[in-house]
Amino acid sequence: MAKPxxxxxxxxxxxxxxxxxxxxxxxxxQLQDEYDTWLLLADVxxxxxxxxxxxxxxxxxxxxxxxxxxxxxxxxxxxxxxQSQIPExxxxxxxxxxxxxxxxxxxxxxxxxxxxxRGYKDLYYGFLGYPVSQAxxxxxxxxxxxxxxxxxxxxxxxxxxxxRRFNALYGPxxxxxxxxxxxxxxxxxxxxxxxxxxxxxxAICLDATTAEIHTSLRQAxxxxxxxxxxxxxxxxxxxxxxxxxxxxxxxxxxxxxxxQTGRLGxxxxxxxxxxxxDHILAPMRDRxxxxxxxxxxxxxxxxxxxxxxxAVAAHTMEEVRxxxxxxxxxxxxxxxxxx
Numbered sequence: 001m002a003k004p005x006x007x008x009x010x011x012x013x014x015x016x017x018x019x020x021x022x023x024x025x026x027x028x029x030q031l032q033d034e035y036d037t038w039l040l041l042a043d044v045x046x047x048x049x050x051x052x053x054x055x056x057x058x059x060x061x062x063x064x065x066x067x068x069x070x071x072x073x074x075x076x077x078x079x080x081x082x083q084s085q086i087p088e089x090x091x092x093x094x095x096x097x098x099x100x101x102x103x104x105x106x107x108x109x110x111x112x113x114x115x116x117x118r119g120y121k122d123l124y125y126g127f128l129g130y131p132v133s134q135a136x137x138x139x140x141x142x143x144x145x146x147x148x149x150x151x152x153x154x155x156x157x158x159x160x161x162x163x164r165r166f167n168a169l170y171g172p173x174x175x176x177x178x179x180x181x182x183x184x185x186x187x188x189x190x191x192x193x194x195x196x197x198x199x200x201x202x203a204i205c206l207d208a209t210t211a212e213i214h215t216s217l218r219q220a221x222x223x224x225x226x227x228x229x230x231x232x233x234x235x236x237x238x239x240x241x242x243x244x245x246x247x248x249x250x251x252x253x254x255x256x257x258x259x260q261t262g263r264l265g266x267x268x269x270x271x272x273x274x275x276x277x278d279h280i281l282a283p284m285r286d287r288x289x290x291x292x293x294x295x296x297x298x299x300x301x302x303x304x305x306x307x308x309x310x311a312v313a314a315h316t317m318e319e320v321r322x323x324x325x326x327x328x329x330x331x332x333x334x335x336x337x338x339x
Contacts, residue, residue, distance in 0.1 A: 006031060007143035007177075009040025009083075012060035013050055016067040017203035018277065019187040019196035022246040023149050029072040035145065037078040038309070039068060040137055041302070044083045044090070048127045049118065065298050067206050070288035075301045081309035082302055083137065088313035092136040092320065093129070096162050099169065100132050104161075110154045117194075135159035139166075139174045140313045147180040171323030173316075187246055192221035192239040207288060210278050217243075217274040222266040223259075233259035233266075240270055248276040 008028055010016065016025065031037060041064055043057045050056070061082060068080060083089060105111060105128050115123055126133075131154075138146055138159050146156050156179040163176045186195050189202030196203045204216050223238040225231075235241035235256045244252045255272070258264035291298060321327040 003036040004144045005038065005142060006035035006145045006147065007038045007040065007138055007141060008147055009042050010064055011046040012041050012043045012057055012064055013046045014060055014198045015063050015205045015207060017196055017198055017205045019203065021071065021206060022187050024147065025071045027147060032074060032077045038141055038143065039073065039078055039080050040083055041065065041080065042083045045130060045133055048130050062298055065302055066288060066291050069291045070206065070284040075305065079308055080302055080305040082306050085306045086140065086309055086313050088317045089136045089140050091317060092140050093133045095320065096132050096135055096166065097129060099165055100162060105129065105131060108154050108158060110151055131155050131158040132162065135162040138177050139163055140316050141309065142175040142316065143177050144175055145180055146177045149186055150181060151186065153179060153181060173319040173323050188239045188242055190216055190220040190239065206281065206284060208281065213278050214274045217270045220270060226266065229265045230262045232262045235259045240273055243273045247280060248273065
């Protein structure tokens with residue numbers, strides 16, 4: 001039996017970091033044996049916030065593809081494809097936008113939160129329509145499962161509504177996806193002020209060296225109420241402890257107890273998590289070095305995955321145009337018109 005199809009991906013706005021690893025990437029590596037996994041390099045959606053910097057897209061696409069390979073994504077099991085190279089996604093986005101209300105987009109919690117975070121008072125059309133574009137990403141390949149973090153659930157729920165609406169209006173040709181919410185909490189940035197983000201300068205990228213990891217962790221925010229080395233700590237308000245929970249789960253309870261009793265100082269705690277993260281990233285460095293020895297191979301992987309995605313997209317759009325009575329020049333309709 002065919003494996004159920006899973007779709008995930010990332011906007012190509014720069015290197016991936018520990019937040020991506022904890023929130024989705026480790027899970028994708030595990031799921032690629034169980035699912036027909038598709039990973040989208042969302043370069044068009046990167047323009048929703050980086051429309052004035054398109055010259056960085058090519059490098060970001062290859063950086064993220066390299067990050068995927070370094071993390072353990074196997075291109076023999078997973079389809080890696082570039083969003084902008086699938087024009088059918090853009091076509092389906094336009095068709096969906098004909099029956100999606102502006103009101104529903106403005107009330108999307110994720111859109112509202114990111115607009116507030118970025119200080120957007122007047123929303124660009126592409127930014128506001130991001131959930132419609134994402135619905136097309138999911139629908140064109142008939143993905144059955146979409147794993148996301150808690151903050152992206154509204155996007156997938158809106159995609160489900162769009163697919164249901166399309167099928168009700170025109171015909172049941174698209175698959176309504178199921179959402180899979182990860183159990184890993186969103187990783188805070190090193191400064192403790194919101195999520196980890198490269199643009200905020202509070203992230204550790206997946207290509208970080210041992211020295212960079214230790215330097216970054218030494219600067220990380222800890223328990224603000226702990227004034228001296230021997231004061232009892234409050235791990236639930238400590239950014240560094242959240243990293244122990246994410247990357248050293250088996251030792252987290254012991255760290256909690258030693259922190260709360262004042263037996264473990266913040267600098268020692270930072271050293272432990274730095275070593276733990278370095279241990280996780282070490283094999284990724286080896287795979288990254290191997291991948292970078294053959295840069296043409298990375299392009300070949302992306303081209304092969306994109307070609308496969310285009311073939312699937314073409315078939316889906318034939319079905320979409322059929323039920324919307326827009327296959328004006330197909331052989332079947334031409335024959336019917338001539339008789």
